Amino acid sequence: MDVKVFTNAMIYDYDRFIKNGYIRFGKEIVEVDDMQNYKETPGDEVVDLSGYLVLPGFINSHMHIYSTFARGMIVPYNPQSFKDILLQLWWKLDAKLDEEGIYYSGLVSAVELIKNGVTTVIDHHASGMIIKGSLNTLKKAVVDEGKLRGIFCFETSDRFNVDEAIEENVEFMKESSEKHAGMFGLHASLSLSGETLKKVSEVLNGNPIHIHVAESYEDEQDSMEKSGTRVVERLEKFGLLTKNSILAHCVHINEHEASLLKDKGIYIAVNVTSNMNNAVGLPKTKLFKEYGIPIVIGNDGLGYNITRDWMNLYFSQKLLYETPTYFSMDDLYEGIKNGYKLASELLNVKLGKIKEGYKADFTVVKYTPPTPVDETNIAGHVFFGVFDKPDIRYVLVDGEYLMKDGKIHLNEEEIYSAASKVAKKVWKRLK
Ligand SMILES: [Zn+2]
Structure with missing residues (x-):
């Protein structure tokens, strides 16, 4: 599988916060660290996530x-x-x-x-x-x-x-x-x-x-x-x-x-x-x-x-x-x-932490903190600033994009139009 790297991202998994970090991952997370320690590896697919916050899916x-x-x-x-x-x-x-x-x-x-x-x-x-x-x-x-x-x-x-x-x-x-x-x-x-x-x-x-x-x-x-x-x-x-x-x-x-x-x-x-x-x-x-x-x-x-x-x-x-x-x-x-x-x-997998060995399941939100943010107050930023209306742009499971740059991998229009016809049939049966 291709190796992807998210760079310049805020990273938080309810335990650890990295203000400017990177995550290297395939199906699983290979490496997470501060950008100071980042070395680009040839062949990596790099996505710059400046202004984004990565959370566990x-x-x-x-x-x-x-x-x-x-x-x-x-x-x-x-x-x-x-x-x-x-x-x-x-x-x-x-x-x-x-x-x-x-x-x-x-x-x-x-x-x-x-x-x-x-x-x-x-x-x-x-x-x-x-x-x-x-x-x-x-x-x-x-x-x-x-x-x-x-x-x-x-x-x-x-x-x-x-x-x-x-x-x-x-x-x-x-x-x-x-x-x-x-x-x-x-x-x-x-x-x-x-x-x-x-x-x-x-x-x-x-x-x-x-x-x-x-x-x-x-x-x-x-x-x-x-x-x-x-x-x-x-x-x-x-x-x-x-x-x-x-x-x-x-x-x-x-x-x-x-x-x-x-x-x-x-x-x-x-x-x-x-x-x-x-x-x-x-x-x-x-x-x-x-x-x-x-x-x-x-x-x-x-x-x-x-x-x-x-x-x-x-x-x-x-x-x-x-x-x-x-x-x-x-x-x-x-x-x-x-x-x-x-x-x-x-x-039988490891989910929920942004840590080496865990599955690369991420929800990435656009987030610009209007006040200072660090490891002491990130919990409040996430609760009041993200959960209230998460501006979700990327969603990944097993390192694979389910949503990329705001666009989901399924054909929403086709699904909804078919679903609406099916719903009509279901409703008819209720009578
Ligand atoms: Zn229930």
Whole structure:
């Protein structure tokens, strides 16, 4: 592979800041240093990044690509509860997704994710019209054609054919690469019977699960009614709390449930913008912290802008605890770094640092600091100056351009025009 060098760039990976540095890379990073130590090597493809900031490619740790066609969708909608939101909106849409619908929501998402600087996505998928092979269709669109890294699973629930959903997860998890992997997908306790959970426990084989947990209080109520235990206890009882699992939301878990998650290598994916939109409450990150449970950050498929969720997490936690000093930028960056740690383990690669030996996955933004910048204040520059509206110009995965000088590698117009026709067909089926 060709060797590329970014020169004269600001470089930051939430640990180290280089004000004027260079990165030499192929699929992986070969060398990172200050420009003072730069020596040009013949044959290197040199890109001068004066006025640009290089960050690790962004990660979205809980996404629903199937929500793509919800934009502009009109259905009778008057939810009185979270369950109503599922019934009146999301379960109507995912039930009517076919292979073509999955493929085009995957391609549109690839375009949008790249434009938002995301290079790795952890998706939670559901499609009622096709289960078998659905994850491969997603992978084809997002990873093979979109060229992103993707981790996929199918939301097993009693809404769909349980055996088929289980088989789809098991089959997809059999193969992985540096670009893709599977987890065992479960929708949520409230859509899973004890019988289904037992079936899952019999085939899980220590693999990580990806499930919504206590997103609204109804999930806890339902679990108490069904099993006499709370959601996390219920999952524990079936032996489903495996290492590297993602429990999304956990808005309503209590101390006892948090204690069950301690020291298990389990991650809680927080998605505060979606929580606010669904009016379900906010994750209590102090509780998670107290029990040493790492958070990762997703957006629950509410658009594609992951930096918005990063910012909203920071703001919402201050509001929740009514103190401007709780939830620091370090807390936020820890959450972002945890996402890389988890994805690195699932894909068996090194992601998230701009350091020798790590994958050359970058998001490069145009950034002219209006105030002095150095290693002591770069965190604030990035939060307030970049995340608010990242001016993304280059996106790379494995050292390959997904966006170059503002232009993405996919044919956006063609994809959107085809997707719009497919969306029309999906919407027609909702009636
Ligand atoms: Zn979700």
